[in-house]
Amino acid sequence: MENNSLEKKFSKVIVGVSILIPVVVALLFTVKLKDLGYNVEPLPFLPPIYATINGITALVLVAGVFAIKNGNRILHKRLMTSAIALSVAFLVMYVAYHMTTDSTKFGGEGSIKMVYFFILISHIILSIAVIPLVLITYVRALAERFDRHKKIAKITFPIWLYVAVTGVVVYLMISPYYV
Template sequence: MQAKETSHLKNEGKVKGWIIAISVLIPVVVAILIFMPAKLDLGVEWVYFLPHLNAVINSAATLALIAGLVFIKNGKIAYHRASMTVAFGLGAIFLVSYVIYHAAAESTSFGGEGFVRSVYFAVLFSHIVLAAVALLPILFAYYYGLTDQREKHRKIVKFAYPIWLYVTVTGVIVYLMISPYYVH
């Protein structure tokens, strides 16, 4: 057992470096793709289906996150791990889909007016900010869970889990609010 722990500690510095690098790089790349003046011409129309797919992925990730919480509260660690791995995998698929869409398609403008417009932008702003910062604690929580560092896992999950759940739920809310304004 001690050799396993030493191996984790020996590699943990490298893993933490990668987690930090990925957590900085991904939001920067996403911001560049969203704000770049010219979109990539992928020559395909299917990219306009991706926001709909992303809403389904976010909904499924929300369900996996809730299931993971229920399982861990009931002491079912193997089911908890499976649920959180599903949520993590869905998050990765979502990220790829999101990047493809924003690299190829112009952003859709929200057409609502009045109070609903204020609500939309408040939800969108909080969603974007928390999505940008969520990756770091999520990656650490997942790593600590995989390596069975339960105390570290518990400490970071207190922050990572509610942020992650909020981001998945508000992602669906933002989609539902803007979907009437999609051109394709």
């Protein structure tokens, strides 16, 4: 019963965080610190760093799956916690970049532009959807509700992996157009 109450205890937090993060990111995306009177330098060096973090996150996620399939629950837990920490680091850098630096427009044309926007839009939509999935999956593990954890992890993992990998792909596709 206590484990179920842990899930219930965090359910409102999960809902709040799952709504708050996309809303705050969307709002911060419209704010430039220089427009608010802050004398801040642009941070053009961040995109390759946060793209690398996305790549590392993908590798950590895959390693986490291998760890649990090999029965190493402790390593799995450490890797999944690391993947969450990497995702948070990505988010902080992503927001810092967009609050200090003008957005870069994709310069490709024709079918590659359609491919880019398909990947970008699916990446954005799934990056929003994965927030509650990751949090629910993690809380179920903390609550030692491993039957329920495993069920949702089978949904969470491929979406989170897609978001991490497409983050790198989006960066690689737009990187020639950075000023």
